[in-house]
Amino acid sequence: xxxxxxxxxxxxxxxxxxxxxxxxPDMKEVASYLxxxxxxxxxxxxxxxxxxxxxxxxxxxxxxxxxADEGGPQKIExxxxxxxxxxxxxxxxxxxxxxxxxxAIIFCNTKVMTERVARELKQAGFNADWLNGDLPQSERExxxxxxxxxxxxxLVATDVAARGIDISHVTHVINHDSPENIEAYIQRTGRTxxxxxxxxxxxxxxxxxxxxxxxxx
Numbered sequence: 382x383x384x385x386x387x388x389x390x391x392x393x394x395x396x397x398x399x400x401x402x403x404x405x406p407d408m409k410e411v412a413s414y415l416x417x418x419x420x421x422x423x424x425x426x427x428x429x430x431x432x433x434x435x436x437x438x439x440x441x442x443x444x445x446x447x448x449a450d451e452g453g454p455q456k457i458e459x460x461x462x463x464x465x466x467x468x469x470x471x472x473x474x475x476x477x478x479x480x481x482x483x484x485a486i487i488f489c490n491t492k493v494m495t496e497r498v499a500r501e502l503k504q505a506g507f508n509a510d511w512l513n514g515d516l517p518q519s520e521r522e523x524x525x526x527x528x529x530x531x532x533x534x535x536l537v538a539t540d541v542a543a544r545g546i547d548i549s550h551v552t553h554v555i556n557h558d559s560p561e562n563i564e565a566y567i568q569r570t571g572r573t574x575x576x577x578x579x580x581x582x583x584x585x586x587x588x589x590x591x592x593x594x595x596x597x598x
Contacts, residue, residue, distance in 0.1 A: 385414040391439065395544050396423035397564060400435045412439060426571065427564035457574040459582045461594060466587040469557060470501045476583065477507060477535070482553035484528070487537045488569050490558040498557055499537040509535035540565060549575045556584045559593035 393399055399408060400423075421439050425432075436443070464472040473487070489495045492513040499511035510533055512524050527533035528548055540560075551573045560566045573580030586594045 383414075385411075386416055388415050388419055391415060391419055391421040393421070393423045393439070395425060396436065397425040397427050397429060397432045398544065400432045405435065409438070427567055429562075429564055456579040457570060457582050458580070459570070459584075461584040461586050463586055463588075466589060469585055469587070470498060472585060473498070473555070473557060474502065474505050474507070476555065476585075477502075480553060480581065480583070482534075482581075484531065484551050485535050485553035485555055486548075486551055486569075486572050487535060487555045487557050488560070489537060489539060490561070492539060494558065495537045495539055499535075502535060502537070507535055508533060509537055512536055512538040512541065514539065514541050540568065544568060548572065550578070551575070551580070552578075553581045553583065556582075559584065559586065559590040 398404065423436055423439065428436075462472060462476060477485070487498060487509075489498055492515050495511040495513045499509045502509035510524050510527070512521060516524070524533065524536065525546060525548070528536050529550075531550075537557075554570050554573045556566070556569060560569060570580075570582040573582060584594065
């Protein structure tokens, strides 16, 4: 077992995800091995109030620091396409032909859907592959390397691709499935328009997802 009793500084990146309810029991256990006297730093692009409340478990008299990143997404055009849920794959193919992205990440909410969408895009002749948490680390790195090098044009992914990966040239982000909250939307669309570039964020919205579109306005 790793000995954390001498830890002086704790750095927690992607804190909004790591302090979400899904990871909370594990993070509490990690904290039980840390000394009470330490310096803690929590970093995140988004910090919902619920997560801020949980963060106090790790922090004592915290200071909130917000940094304006001039290299972050500055010029993103946001738009949406209305379509029936059963027609999303066909509509996605038409969007790709019309928009003709140089490089795009297509976000789905489930692992099963990433594989299904990527498979249908491949069958339609698109240069696409999928990325989700079930993919072994070695295969995940291969997919990401192909994306960075430009040999993979369309990456179909779950939210795992919105965090902690270095892909700076994505021209389009397409939400095949509506994100669960505004923070997830920000994380997803932040994959484009980076390093001073422009970008396009597209949401595919079925009638059942109109409520999700409303809170993204």
